Amino acid sequence: MKKLINNPEDVVKEELKGIELAHPDLVKVFYDPDFIVRADAPVQGKVALVSGGGSGHEPMHGGFVGKGMLDAACPGAVFTSPTPDQMLEATKAVDGGAGVLHIVKNYTGDVMNFEMAADLARDEGIEVESVIVNDDVAVEDSTWTAGRRGVGLTVLMEKIVGAAAEEGRSLKECADLARKVNGQGRSMGMALTSCTVPHVGKPSFDLPEDEMEIGIGIHGEPGRHRIKLEPADKITEMLLEPVVEDLPYKEGDEVLLFVNSMGGTPLIELYIVYRKAVEILDAKGIKVVRNLIGPYITSLEMAGMSITLLKMDEDLKKLWDAPVKTAGMRWGI
Amino acid sequence: MAITRDDVLNWIKSYAQAIEENCEMLTDLDREIGDADHGANMRRGFRAVLEKLPSVEDKDIGTILKNVGMTLLSKVGGAAGPLYSTMFTKAGMTIGAKMEMDLNDWAQALEAGTTGIAKLGKALPNDKTMLDALYPALNALSAAMGNGASVGEALQKSADAAHEGMLATIPLVARKGRASYLGERSAGHQDPGATSTYLLIKTAAETWTDC
Numbered sequence: 001m002k003k004l005i006n007n008p009e010d011v012v013k014e015e016l017k018g019i020e021l022a023h024p025d026l027v028k029v030f031y032d033p034d035f036i037v038r039a040d041a042p043v044q045g046k047v048a049l050v051s052g053g054g055s056g057h058e059p060m061h062g063g064f065v066g067k068g069m070l071d072a073a074c075p076g077a078v079f080t081s082p083t084p085d086q087m088l089e090a091t092k093a094v095d096g097g098a099g100v101l102h103i104v105k106n107y108t109g110d111v112m113n114f115e116m117a118a119d120l121a122r123d124e125g126i127e128v129e130s131v132i133v134n135d136d137v138a139v140e141d142s143t144w145t146a147g148r149r150g151v152g153l154t155v156l157m158e159k160i161v162g163a164a165a166e167e168g169r170s171l172k173e174c175a176d177l178a179r180k181v182n183g184q185g186r187s188m189g190m191a192l193t194s195c196t197v198p199h200v201g202k203p204s205f206d207l208p209e210d211e212m213e214i215g216i217g218i219h220g221e222p223g224r225h226r227i228k229l230e231p232a233d234k235i236t237e238m239l240l241e242p243v244v245e246d247l248p249y250k251e252g253d254e255v256l257l258f259v260n261s262m263g264g265t266p267l268i269e270l271y272i273v274y275r276k277a278v279e280i281l282d283a284k285g286i287k288v289v290r291n292l293i294g295p296y297i298t299s300l301e302m303a304g305m306s307i308t309l310l311k312m313d314e315d316l317k318k319l320w321d322a323p324v325k326t327a328g329m330r331w332g333i
Numbered sequence: 334m335a336i337t338r339d340d341v342l343n344w345i346k347s348y349a350q351a352i353e354e355n356c357e358m359l360t361d362l363d364r365e366i367g368d369a370d371h372g373a374n375m376r377r378g379f380r381a382v383l384e385k386l387p388s389v390e391d392k393d394i395g396t397i398l399k400n401v402g403m404t405l406l407s408k409v410g411g412a413a414g415p416l417y418s419t420m421f422t423k424a425g426m427t428i429g430a431k432m433e434m435d436l437n438d439w440a441q442a443l444e445a446g447t448t449g450i451a452k453l454g455k456a457l458p459n460d461k462t463m464l465d466a467l468y469p470a471l472n473a474l475s476a477a478m479g480n481g482a483s484v485g486e487a488l489q490k491s492a493d494a495a496h497e498g499m500l501a502t503i504p505l506v507a508r509k510g511r512a513s514y515l516g517e518r519s520a521g522h523q524d525p526g527a528t529s530t531y532l533l534i535k536t537a538a539e540t541w542t543d544c
Contacts, residue, residue, distance in 0.1 A: 033407070054410075077377070079368050080410040108510045109412035112453060116406070116415060138514075145513040197369055200360055204369045219368040221511055222518065 001201045003301075008198040012055045012075055019062055023327050026066045033083070035090035036062045037072045047165040047174045048072065048094035051103040051158060052087060053110055054079040056197070057218055060155060060297045063328030069162035070103075070326075078197050078300070079219040081109035087117030091126060099127035099171030103158060103178065105150025106134035107219075129171055131178040133157055135187045135308065137246040138215030138224050149217045152260050152308035153185035155296045156320075159329065163322035177319075181310065186246050188239045189306030191216045191223065191262060195299050214238060218262075218299050232269065236276040239307045244284065249309055251285030256292065256320065258308035263298035265305050270294065273305055290320055296328065335433040336484070336544045341394050342386065344540040345401060349379035351532045362525040366512040371413060371525040378409035378417070393432055398425030398442075412454070412510055413526065416463060419453050420446035420533075436484050439537075440474050447471055454509060461507040461519065466530040469498035488538035495534040499527045 005011055012034070019036065020029035027036050035052075042048065051061045052074030061073035071094035076082035091100050100121065104114045111132065118128045133150030161178045169177070191213040194203040197220065204220030207213060212235070215224035230238070249255060259274045261267070270293050278288055289312055297306070310316070323332030352359075352375045359372030382404050389400045402422030406414055424442035428434055434442075447467040456462045473494030477487035502524035510526070512519045 076410045077370070077374070080370050080374055081412070081414070083407050083410050083414060085407045107412075108454070109410065109414065112412060112415040113410070140516070145516070146509055146511065149514065197373075199373050200364070200369050202364070202369075204364055217511075217514060219511070221368050221514055224514075224516060224518075 033086035042096040059328030066326035068324035084117040091121045102130040129175040152187040163319040184311035187308040191304035193303040195302035254289040256290040256310040258292040261295035262302040262304040264303035337433045347536040381408040393430040395425045395429040419449040423449035456509040460509045461505040463526040463530040466495040466498040466527040469494035485542040492538035495531045499531040
């Protein structure tokens with residue numbers, strides 16, 4: 001293992017300390033239990049957004065805490081769901097009297113821990129709603145699996161619903177909006193290389209030089225298929241077609257196109273993918289009206305990318321363009 | 334003969350030791366079909382349990398088990414945290430404020446823990462989960478008790494059945510948890526959760542063999 005770390009057990013704590021020192025204008029960091037809240041929390045009268053998940057996906061979620069996005073993020077160990085005590089304390093710290101929305105990616109552990117935390121918070125008199133993100137078309141949504149994973153769409157949901165909470169929408173309106181975003185967003189990802197969890201010390205899977213994994217999640221779990229490497233245009237097609245067909249996105253639709261790096265893939269390659277994705281969508285009469293390109297929901301140093309489409313309307317465009325000021329995403333301010 | 338509070342404490346310590354020794358093996362199993370963290374997460378949890386035990390070791394069995402459950406909930410994370418927490422918490426609630434228990438108490442506690450896990454994880458037998466070790470362990474335990482087996486014999490039968498159940502997960506296609514994302518590719522691998530569960534039953538049998 002070759003990593004810029006000290007003791008593998010200290011990775012998350014040392015990262016949090018770095019975030020605390022780097023962004024005192026944006027966030028406050030709490031330890032044991034660990035969570036990050038926006039610097040001006042709790043914001044009275046505003047719905048608060050809390051998310052969380054394993055570490056290793058930076059900038060998600062801690063990098064999305066701040067004005068116009070999340071009120072709190074709970075980081076677990078690398079690729080491991082955080083625990084209910086973290087979520088409960090974060091929920092209490094950001095509750096401004098208008099209720100708290102939990103944004104939960106659909107993984108068995110995340111769902112169980114957030115469910116327990118929401119129950120505990122309700123016991124303490126806080127109004128909590130939960131929304132599950134499950135946008136990964138690589139997983140068949142059936143009783144035979146744990147259901148579709150929450151992947152790239154999580155970033156878009158946190159931005160859009162964060163803007164809605166900022167402009168004063170109610171808890172119910174925010175939760176309905178989040179479910180609407182989940183309903184019209186889809187993603188799929190692929191890996192060129194594996195990644196190594198610091199406290200494990202070995203790659204999560206072995207991937208030969210001339211092969212790739214199609215349909216991966218964000219935790220270094222292998223995908224649905226392993227096949228021979230193909231050129232970027234072909235890979236783009238392999239990811240985008242199932243995404244388009246799943247909703248399906250149709251001629252005349254306006255979309256946000258999100259091309260995300262899994263951590264190790266540079267922007268130069270993401271733009272090659274973006275170019276091909278726009279070409280494919282153009283040919284189908286689907287219009288890209290907004291985009292996001294870069295490493296926003298990563299799997300440590302994994303090389304690879306994911307493509308997310310979100311069907312847009314006037315309200316979503318307005319919320320997407322609204323000001324946001326976080327470590328990981330910042331515009332309009 | 335009875336299983337005393339000290340026997341219960343020894344079992345928890347013995348399981349913590351087993352997790353420590355098998356940490357890498359559990360993580361390797363999880364690397365194949367999951368996300369390579371089961372051993373590390375369980376070790377973090379049971380190290381915290383060992384730190385917690387001295388403050389509750391003069392309490393009754395129910396209180397001790399519930400404290401183990403709460404510690405696991407706040408330290409393990411992932412799916413294993415809530416699931417193992419449920420096992421210990423429900424078992425503790427079932428046994429209650431006793432300083433010693435008999436085999437019947439243990440069978441009821443194990444059943445309550447198993448039911449709690451099934452409810453929380455919404456899994457069924459043969460989904461390739463912890464339950465595939467737990468249900469056989471429970472069934473073998475009650476069968477042995479019905480046949481009038483000694484405590485040691487009954488626990489050993491229970492551990493043997495958990496072992497068989499664990500091995501029987503190998504050909505299964507996972508239908509719950511992260512392994513289910515692999516679909517058919519999950520077949521041919523032993524389930525990490527069923528493996529750590531087998532160790533739980535096995536250490537109980539070993540620790541309580543002379544009770």
